[in-house]
Amino acid sequence: MEPLNYTYQTYNLIAKQYVDKYYEDLTDVPYINLLLKDIPKGRKVLDAGCGAGQFTAYMQKQGFDALGIDMSEGMLAFARQKSPQVHFEKMDFMKLTFPQKSFSAILSAYSLIHVPESSVESTLKGLASILVDNGKILVIAQKGEIDHLVDEPLQPGA
Numbered sequence: 001m002e003p004l005n006y007t008y009q010t011y012n013l014i015a016k017q018y019v020d021k022y023y024e025d026l027t028d029v030p031y032i033n034l035l036l037k038d039i040p041k042g043r044k045v046l047d048a049g050c051g052a053g054q055f056t057a058y059m060q061k062q063g064f065d066a067l068g069i070d071m072s073e074g075m076l077a078f079a080r081q082k083s084p085q086v087h088f089e090k091m092d093f094m095k096l097t098f099p100q101k102s103f104s105a106i107l108s109a110y111s112l113i114h115v116p117e118s119s120v121e122s123t124l125k126g127l128a129s130i131l132v133d134n135g136k137i138l139v140i141a142q143k144g145e146i147d148h149l150v151d152e153p154l155q156p157g158a
Contacts, residue, residue, distance in 0.1 A: 007071075007114045015074030019052045023082065028109060028140055029058060035105050035138040036062060043104035048093040048127060049111020053079030053086060059107070060086045069093060070111075094123045098130045106131060109140040 032055060036045070041063035047056040050068030052075050060066040060083070069091040070076050079088045091097065093108070094115060106127050115123050127137055 013074070015052070015072065015078055018075070019078045019082075023052050023054050023078075026054065026058065028055070031138060031140060032058065032107060035107060035136055036064065039064070039104045039136070044102060045105040045107070046098075046103045046130070048106055048108045049114070050079060050088065051075045051111070053083050053088055055107055055109055056088065057083035057086050064105075093127065094119055096126050096130055100129050101132045101135075102130045104132050104135050106135070106137040107140075108137070110142060112139050113142050 036059065039045070043064060045059050045064045045066050047053070047059065047066060047068040050056045050070045051072070053068045056066045056068030056079065066086055068076075068079055068086065068088045070079070070088070071090060071092050073090065076088050076090055079086070093111065108127065112120065112123065131137060
């Protein structure tokens with residue numbers, strides 16, 4: 001099975017545990033505020049790899065037209081349940097279908113880590129292509145080994 005399919009299946013499996021543990025964790029909000037500080041309210045912003053959508057909902061509450069995309073149906077179900085006023089779509093951010101220059105800002109929090117190293121550059125170029133001129137992107141990542149599968153701490157064996 002492809003590593004990305006493992007990733008999506010694992011997130012579907014652990015969605016509830018993930019939400020219970022991390023949904024209220026907004027420690028990255030100061031970085032998101034820096035991303036948004038010079039962008040006029042009402043502009044379109046994208047949360048690429050939104051998971052349970054807590055950051056998407058935060059950006060919406062700050063007055064932006066926020067959209068969250070993710071490949072995990074389990075995570076999207078929680079995102080829609082917790083923030084029904086926010087728009088979420090199932091989409092692979094490695095294969096975006098948005099027109100060029102669609103968003104003023106893009107957040108990718110802890111999701112680019114799931115992209116194989118060979119696809120990181122093309123994924124970032126794809127994200128850049130949907131940014132307006134002078135748009136901003138924030139990538140929040142984790143330290144780890146490249147293209148390495150690890151056991152999911154919330155679901156041993158996954």
